[in-house]
Amino acid sequence: MSSLRNVLENGRLVVVTGSGGVGKTTMSAALGAYAASQYNRRVLVLTVDPARRLADALGLESFGNAVVEIESSALARNGVPPAGRMFAAMIDTKASWDELITRCAPTADVRDKVLSNKLYRNLTERFVNSHDYIAMERLFEAQQSNDYDLVIVDTPPSRNALDVLDAPRRMKEFFASRLLKLLTSQAQSRLFSLAAKPFFLVADRILGARFLSDITEFFTLFRTMEDGFVKRANEVEAVLKQQDTSFMVVTTLESAPLHEAEFLIDALRERGFSLNTVIANRVTPQEFVSQAQAALNKLEASIQDPSFVQAVVKATEVVEPTAGQISRVVSTIARKSAEAVRKGDAELTTLDTLRERSAGSQAELCICAISGAEIARATALVALGESVHPA
Amino acid sequence: MDDKGALARSLATTELQFAAREVAPNLFAMSMNTEDSLREYIRLFVKNPLVSTFGPLAKILDFVANAAPGVKEILAVGKLCWEVREHNYDIVIVDAEATGHIVAQVDAPAILSGLVQVGVIREQTKWMQEILHDRATTGVVIVATPEEMPVLETMQLLDTLQNTTNVGVSAVVANRVHDDVVQGGDIAVFDALWQAVQSNAMPSDIGDALRAPMQLLNVATERRKNEVGNLEQLVARSRECGVMFMSVMDIDAHDHDVVTRMTQVLKDELQ
The missing domain is CATH 3.40.50.300 (P-loop containing nucleotide triphosphate hydrolases)
Known part of the structure; x- marks a missing residue:
């Protein structure tokens, strides 16, 4: 059994990474739909903002922080109902942060103060680091809930895919920092270390005393939730390194996403995460390439043959083409398919390099062939997931 | 803004740093680094070079830059606006971060001006907004x-x-x-x-x-x-x-x- 199939059948958590624009969200949904259709498992796909059509394909009108179940009829193929169940949710940063604060705040008073704090509202609604941590938080919550057998997480767009994975560690460092204690002690007493005095003099001048007190108040409120946050960050980190957690890197074979995929493959290994699968997405089907290559010489020779052109004119008489038009169209087919064959050959070389790189990290290289069609129904997602195969 | 070496490769040059370098005639390139941006800011506006190198203080500044909401964004966008304001180049082209981050970035001065009532930064967010909001400039x-x-x-x-x-x-x-x-x-x-x-x-x-x-x-x-x-x-x-x-x-x-x-x-x- 391929390593990917094994993960979908027996794994508990799959974290899908990759650079923007490689089809990561669609791939996460497709693997989820396939796993739910094939195995008797409850599969949750946690995704960032999906395109409207992806929501439509899953039969969802609204797609938000709350988990929704995909109709089993939407996943049925040829009248065969799915073996399992599929659920989906979109990570809503603001709502997720509010839930987290509500859970971690030691008292209702602290909770209300944090939720209404001006800095907190800006932090959760607008600034980027907040997305990273909350994605990991939602992942953990879903994985621990026992409501799902398999959780597939489509990591959010980020400055760097690793920022997301490093978010729990950074959260711990934030709370463990003596500097946080130093800063927040300012709010309680002016009689604190002289070391911070120059900072406050400078900060007072740049930011003004009011904003500085807003910041220290915000940090002070946050510190009261230290126990809850640090405990949670430790648990999230532990889950990411569990044996039944797998990482995937999705890439296309273009230069920029490939560079990023290679970087991710190395970086995941360095961090001790278990990279299971590298998926090369939108690859030209090699059987098409070799068949076209075999037929091209014959086609190129036939273009000059009047009987060939006449036979084609006859076969397409419904659109009443001229012989000149047929010659032009067939020449274009020959020229463009020759270009596509060259592209397919170049992809083979790239795939070899990627295979070696994946093997170096004990990961299986899988291929998902390019498809002209866009995903319009959930069954198309199932078919897409099924089509992913070892290279 | 999100340097993974792609810009250097695209320009067929070696790794880029925070200090801009002429990589082709009349074409300069730099890679954003908010820590360096903070140091430059302190050097320019606090006018005390020791402040940014003084150990514990430098650590506090870094900590605030990483943890306080919007500080990273304002340091990045502030540096860009500064280069425009000083006319150091005829045009500044920014390879911005991913879609989800760009709004926070270009809007950082406006948000910060709503949060900070007084101080040097309050004044600075004004000219940053003037640059960013002028359609002929940005x-x-x-x-x-x-x-x-x-x-x-x-x-x-x-x-x-x-x-x-x-x-x-x-x-x-x-x-x-x-x-x-x-x-x-x-x-x-x-x-x-x-x-x-x-x-x-x-x-x-x-x-x-x-x-x-x-x-x-x-x-x-x-x-x-x-x-x-x-x-x-x-x-x-x-x-x-x-x-x-x-x-x-x-x-x-x-x-x-x-x-x-x-x-x-x-x-x-x-x-």
Whole structure:
């Protein structure tokens, strides 16, 4: 059994990474739909903002922080109902942060103060680091809930895919920092270390005393939730390194996403995460390439043959083409398919390099062939997931 | 802004640093680093070089830059606005972060000015906003591939920029657009030909010669049909700023070759 199939059948958590624009969200949904259709498992796909059509394909009108179940009829193929169940949710940063604060705040008073704090509202609604941590938080919550057998997480767009994975560690460092204690002690007493005095003099001048007190108040409120946050960050980190957690890197074979995929493959290994699968997405089907290559010489020779052109004119008489038009169209087919064959050959070389790189990290290289069609129904997602195969 | 070495590769140069370097005649490049930006800020505005190097204080400043909301964003966008304000270059082009982050970035001075009532930074957010909000000075260029998700994201970003910020959009670039396999009246002939091949409506040797090449091209034809639909939506939504089209490049082209060819296409489009 391929390593990917094994993960979908027996794994508990799959974290899908990759650079923007490689089809990561669609791939996460497709693997989820396939796993739910094939195995008797409850599969949750946690995704960032999906395109409207992806929501439509899953039969969802609204797609938000709350988990929704995909109709089993939407996943049925040829009248065969799915073996399992599929659920989906979109990570809503603001709502997720509010839930987290509500859970971690030691008292209702602290909770209300944090939720209404001006800095907190800006932090959760607008600034980027907040997305990273909350994605990991939602992942953990879903994985621990026992409501799902398999959780597939489509990591959010980020400055760097690793920022997301490093978010729990950074959260711990934030709370463990003596500097946080130093800063927040300012709010309680002016009689604190002289070391911070120059900072406050400078900060007072740049930011003004009011904003500085807003910041220290915000940090002070946050510190009261230290126990809850640090405990949670430790648990999230532990889950990411569990044996039944797998990482995937999705890439296309273009230069920029490939560079990023290679970087991710190395970086995941360095961090001790278990990279299971590298998926090369939108690859030209090699059987098409070799068949076209075999037929091209014959086609190129036939273009000059009047009987060939006449036979084609006859076969397409419904659109009443001229012989000149047929010659032009067939020449274009020959020229463009020759270009596509060259592209397919170049992809083979790239795939070899990627295979070696994946093997170096004990990961299986899988291929998902390019498809002209866009995903319009959930069954198309199932078919897409099924089509992913070892290279 | 999000340097992973791609810009250096595109410009065929060595690793970029925070200090700008002339990489080609009249072309300078730098890589954003908010820690260096903070140090430069302190040097310029606190006018005490010791402050940023004094150990514990430097650590506190770094800590605040990492933890306080918006500080990283303002340090990055502040540096860019500073370069514009000082006229250090005739034009500053920013390879911004991913779609989800750009709004926070260009809006950081406006947000910060709402949070900070007094102090040096309050004054500075004013001139940053003047630079960012002046359509003759600043414009966002959104680049999208013609697939469904990037096009939808672009349309959402256009809405967000228009509804929540005062920053203008100069252009939308549809990148990696595929050419039509065949054009105009030939499309119907191509489709009829494929029908004939599939239904074996022609002598088998002719069908065999056409089948595999057409099968290979059908992926491109189908994809192109979807692209056309997506691009129609994008053009309709982007009427105010217009859409420029950039054809897909060969997959095996080196980064710098792609840049050289794109430069030529842009030159033609803009003329």
